[in-house]
Amino acid sequence: MQRTREELFAILIREHELGLSAFVRSCVHDPAEADDLVQETFVTAWRDLEAYDPARPFAAWVRGIARHKIGDYFQRSARQGRRVHILPPEAVADLAVEFERFNRPARGEVYRDCFAALQECLAALSASDREIVQRAYREDQTCRVIASQLGRTVEVVKKRLQRARAELRDCILSKLGPEGVPHG
């Protein structure tokens, strides 16, 4: 059975879209802008496919393209005086390294293990922490709104959210295991 280059590229996109979106959203907090950047990254990847070195993981390659796009976006935003949180290139590089941890080459290049682990780790959070995480990310509520609705201070909500993220990270890495094999 034959597959065209387009079909195979589509498969790659399906494999890597979620992971790339997570990386871009970690740098760019406006979801619409982040989506645009992910889209632009894949367009560039498609155009420059000849330049791809198959010896390298595909995820790292597209993440490299995304880093350039994000850098351009921050520069453009700074020039236009837009009110976005601009990360320096070193911070974006640090995030790329951090994402490497969720992406175990030994497991192929699929992030889905990571998201499966995240799902389990969310379920393992305490009920109150899970509620804050879900309000923050499922409902897109700001800490100020969550605080007012739960009758807590903003600082408390921020700290709880910070703690929950740290727990989730440890939990995901532990579930992926040293070889990236999901446990239990």
Add this chain to the structure above:
Amino acid sequence: MAELFDDRLDPAEPFDPRQWAVHGLLSAYFERERGGYEERLDRFLERAWASSPSPKRPGAPGRALGGTGVPAGEPVQRVRGPSLALGALIGRHPWALGITGVAAAILLVACVTWLATGRREPLTKHLLTIPDFAAVAQAAIAQPLPMTGSIGDPLMLCGLDFGPLGGSAVSDSLLAEMLASLNCGGLPDRLEAIEQARRERDGYMAEIESAVQRADREQASAYASPIMFAWTRVYRPLRDLGRFGEAIAEIQRALAYAGGENPLQEPWPSWQAPCLNELALTLEAMGDYEGACRVHLESVELRKAALKAESGYVGDPDIPDLPPSQHAARQFYGGDLVPPYLRLSWLAVLRSGRDGLPEARQWQAKAELQFRRFFAWVCAANEIPLPPEATLLDAFARSPADFQQPDESWFLDAQRAALTAYHGFDPNPGVVAWLRCCLFNAARLQRVAGDYAAAAATLEQLASIRAYPCCDEWRLDFYEPLEAARVSLLQGRYAVALKHLEVAGQTSGPRECPFEKDLNENPVGPLALAEVELLHGVALLGAGRDEKAARELIREAIAVRDSMAGGFTGEAYTDFLRQFRTWDELAGSAR
């Protein structure tokens, strides 16, 4: 006002990549949970296909590459098949070890297959090269346009003779076709709404006549506003439908009526200048910008004369150092001169493009000055300190809360009590509405100047000030998101533009005012709706979504604009039209 930063990650904390990375994971995870994942992937792919990939040139046949163990149609989650026919990539997958040796053979088969089938990519995927198209489209979008739709100022007077009418006459059949294509209500409904408004107006006219016969002049006077408001619902939609001749005839009748040809045989000055502005708007819609300016300037003189007559102030109402009384201050600065100033500001741009910006800014400054003085007086009367150099928005922000968020029941008697409480000043939602119009005009001037970031920031300020749609003669509920979409498109923020256009589409229908049905408005006109369609099509193309639907939207919009835009032409728009039509034709022939 939007949050400055996402406070789920505290910008005050030192940057911690572990926290930020999990933030990204959670954000993507819950976004996917909301659904639309497949659609998003489809968009990415469409956009990728629309670009020119390096391995092929546009229009080149597709190459079948590599073998796969994934049957067609199988769900692609956890796909274990080869990604691309790139040997080493395949080689990293354990299952692929057995097939890498035959990769060359498969490639050969693929080439043979291609030669045998001659499979071709649809031409459209390569014709609409987004970066080129975006540049041409952006130039067209940046071009100033008349503000069209159900807009105007509360009306009135005069028997001016404008001579033979220009502009385009649109036939009923074409109009019906356009309305159908825009899916914005049928022509019969719109014509019936106009007839209904005529009947309403005639009914009030009969009432006023009857009251005069009873010698009840007070009661008769009470019909003035209902008559004139009903009249607006006759000539504004006529203008919207491109029936300029009929619209102007109606406006002239209304002007004469308010000028004294009514059963009371007395002029209604408060309706005269606004009626002139309506006339000017109609000329603007016909593309006669010079004529529109002349009529607006005439309305300015009328407004100034009315201000002097009412206040007894003998100086120039445009630049009074100190008005003689608080009552006069309210009259001067409460917005009476603001509407024509803002209109004249935009007309300067329509007439001369960017070259008109200096004049446009002068009119804008005059309008803002009126407001700043008004709020300065409000603050002074309420003993609120205000530095003399305070900007308009500073002055607004410092004025009493009731001036920023006036009671919506402003048509009720409570308003009169407020006049007493605020030393003669009226926390009228109409004033806030005009302040928003001021900001709106400032934003579009910034857009024409090419300062899109400033325009976006001004629109944000505008959005942060409460809207009172029933006091807003400019229908900013519709035009504000439309302008925001335009600015987003010019910034290349297609996804954001689509969201704004969705809001504009939702607010284009009839407007109903619960406190005063005389202020109800008809839906926006087809030309304004065509504008939404055009921008929507460009945004879809820019975002790499649904190219076929995008071309269809643009085609419809062009048809309407060409039929109804009167004198509207422009180099950028012509370029856009030419390039789009070429592409559209080629894309159609490739199907």
